[in-house]
Amino acid sequence: MSVSTAVEAYNRLVAEGAITARPGSGFYVAHQTAPMSLSAVGPRLDRAIDPLWVSRQSLEADGYNLKPGCGWLPASWFPEQIIRKALRNVSRSEVDTLSNYGTPLGLGPLRQLISRRLVEREIEAAPDQILLTESGTQAIDMLCRFLLQPGDTVLVDDPCYFNFQALLRAHRVKIASVPYTPAGPDVESFASVLSQENPRLYITNAGIHNPTGATLSSAVAHRVLKLADQHGMIIIEDDIFADFEHTPAPRLAGFDGLDRVIEIGSFSKTLSASARCGYIAARPEWIEELVNLKIATTFGGARLNEALVYTVLSDRGYRKHIDSLRQKLEKARHHVAARLRCLGIEPWLEPRAGMFLWSKLPASLDSADLARSALSKGVVLAPGNAFSVSQTASDCMRFNVSQIDDRMFETLRSLI
C-alpha cells in the first residue's frame, strides 16, 4: 500500500469525523457518539388514528413495508433519467446558482414557466404574482401565518387531506368542515357553515380532490365563490395534483381572477418529492407581504431545487413522462377498483384522474381497526377518519392505486 493511499484514507476518516488530527502528534479516534435510541424502532400500533398517523407511518416505513395508504407514487414512477440528466446539468450552472441565496421571489424563469402553465388551467398570474416556496405544504403554512390569527375559524372539506388538520392545529385555529360531494363541497352546507361559523379561510384542493378523487363542477365553483364574496372569506386552492389531469377541471382561482382565491402548487407528486419546491400565486400586494414573511421564516429560497425543477420542467421528455403517467394511473385505477370490488370494497366514485380511490368498506369493518391490523403485517393503510373532521368516515379507506400489489390484496383478504 502506498503512502498516498494511507494519507487519503486518513483524510477521509478526518472528513467523516471518525478520527481527528492533532498537529505534531498524530491521528486519534474521535469520541464515539451515543448509540441510536430505540424509541423509533418498530411500528407504533398504539398510536391513535389522528391526522399525523398516516403521514408518520408512511414516511417512516422502510423498504419492506407496503404503503397503499401513502399519498405519493413509487420512486420508479418518477422521471428518473430526466432528473439524473437535470442534476448533471445543474452541476454545470454558474457558481451563484450553486452557492448563493436566491432572490426572495425565487428563480425568474421558473416563475415565468409556472405562469404559462397556470394559463392552461385558465388562471392568469403574472410571474411577479408568483412566490416560490420550499413545498406546497410550506406554501399553505406561510399563507396561514399571513392570513390567520389564533382563534380564527378555518373551513375544510369533509373528508379532506389529513395534513390540513395537522397544519391548522399548529396555527391554533378552530376547524369547521363541509361535506364533500362528487361535484365539490355541498353548497347548502357551505352556505350554512359560512353563516354560522364565519370562517376567515377555506382550504380545498383544485383539480383532483384528496382523498375522494372528485372534481369541482363549474356550477359549484360559481356558488362557492359567490358565498365567499358575501362573507368576505379567503380561499386557498391546493393544486398539487394538477399534472395528473387529462383535461383541467374548473379552478376557483381561474373563475375568481386571483382576487380572494390563492393558488398553491408543487412538483412533489409528478416530478420529485425530494427536490422540495412549491409556489404561491396571489394578489401582488399579498405577495409583497409574503416575501417579508418568507425572509423572516426561511431567509433564502431553495435556489438549487428551483434550478433543478426548472430544468426538468423544460425538458421535452417531461410532458411525455406525464402523458404516460396518466395512462398508467388510469389503468391502475380500473384494475385496483375491480379487485377491491371482489373484496366487497366499493369505490365512492371513479375519479377522472389521479392516484386515489376513496372506498367504502363492507358494513362489518371499521377502517381504523383494519389499518391497525394491517400495520402489524407491514401494510400502511389510510383509514377514513384520519381525513374526517366530523369523524364520520370510519367505513371508508383511501387506496393509492400506484402502491398496490398482490401482497396488499392477500393481506386485505386475510383481514376482512
Added chain:
Amino acid sequence: MSVSTAVEAYNRLVAEGAITARPGSGFYVAHQTAPMSLSAVGPRLDRAIDPLWVSRQSLEADGYNLKPGCGWLPASWFPEQIIRKALRNVSRSEVDTLSNYGTPLGLGPLRQLISRRLVEREIEAAPDQILLTESGTQAIDMLCRFLLQPGDTVLVDDPCYFNFQALLRAHRVKIASVPYTPAGPDVESFASVLSQENPRLYITNAGIHNPTGATLSSAVAHRVLKLADQHGMIIIEDDIFADFEHTPAPRLAGFDGLDRVIEIGSFSKTLSASARCGYIAARPEWIEELVNLKIATTFGGARLNEALVYTVLSDRGYRKHIDSLRQKLEKARHHVAARLRCLGIEPWLEPRAGMFLWSKLPASLDSADLARSALSKGVVLAPGNAFSVSQTASDCMRFNVSQIDDRMFETLRSLI
C-alpha cells in the same frame, strides 16, 4: 432543416409552455402572460431601517450592487468544484434519493456526521437527537412554534442578528434584550431582565456572535446557564458560523448537555446557501414532538439537499477548503480593519474568526443616513439599529470583510 429538428423545436416550445398542441389541429401560440410588474424595480430608498431592510436589500441586490452589509460570502469563496462534483455524484444516487420523500428525521448518515462534528465542539448529541430542517432559520422558526405562545417574552442580545427580530414578530411575541459584551451577554443585565421580564426563551449565537464577532467566555456561559436554570428559561444557540472558528469557543449546549439548551446549525455560510439544509439538536422527547411539527408544516424533508450536503461534507477537500477559508477571512479582517481605521471607523473588537467587523462610525455620522446614501450609489450597508432592539446602535455599522473592495471604500470616503 430536417423534420426531426422542427419536431424537436416544437416539443421544446410545448415543454416551455410557449405553444400548445391541439391534437388533430396543430400547434398554437399559448396565451401570453402579463408583463412583469414594476413594483420591485430599483432600490427602495424610502423603506425604514427595520430588521427586514438589510435582508431585502441584500437578497434583492443584482450583480452590480456591492453588499458589504450582507451576511454571506461571495460565491467565489464557496467550494465550487466540490459542489459540482457532489452534484454529479448525487445524479447517480439510487432512485429513492432522487424522487421520494425523506424520513422525518432526515438522512441518517448526515445526522451521524453532524453528531460527530458536534463532539468537536463538546456537544454530545446522538444521531436520533438530531432533526434535519430546511435551513437554520427554519430550525429556529420551528422551535419558536414548539416553545412559544403568542404574548410570551423572548430575550435576544443587543445587538443581535436582525432576522431574529423579524422572525419573533411573526410569532407575535414580546422581545426583550440584553447588552452584549466582548465575552457574551452582560451578566448583571441578564439577571435583571430574567427577574423582570421572565422570558420563556433566549435566542443567541454560538461561537461567533452576529453582528459583533465576539465569543462567549466560559465564565459567562456558566452564569448564563445558572440563571436560565433558576428561571426555567430555554435557550436556542444558533451555531451557523461554527466552521469559521479555528478553535471552538465554549458552547452553552455543551456545558448544559442539551438539557435546556437547543443547538441549531446549517451549512449556508461555508458550504452552500442555495442547497438549503439545517439541523436541530435537542432532548429526544422534544425531537419526537418536533417531528410532528415538521410533518405538519413542511411534510417531507429536503432529501436531495441533505444528500448533497452529506456528499460535500464527506469530501476530504471540504476540510481543506475550510482551512483556507479561515486564513482568507483572517487576512481580510486585518486588511479591512486597517482601511476602516483610516476613515475614522473603529472596529468594536478584533474578532477571533468570521466575516464581520462591528464598527463605530465617526461621531458626526448616523448609520441609517449613511446606509440610505450608500444605497443610492449601489452599495448595501448594514446600519447598527437594524440589529438593536433598544435602538442604541445608530453609531455602529456591520461590515462583511469578504464583500468589501476599493469601490466600497471610495463610496464610504465620498459620504463621510
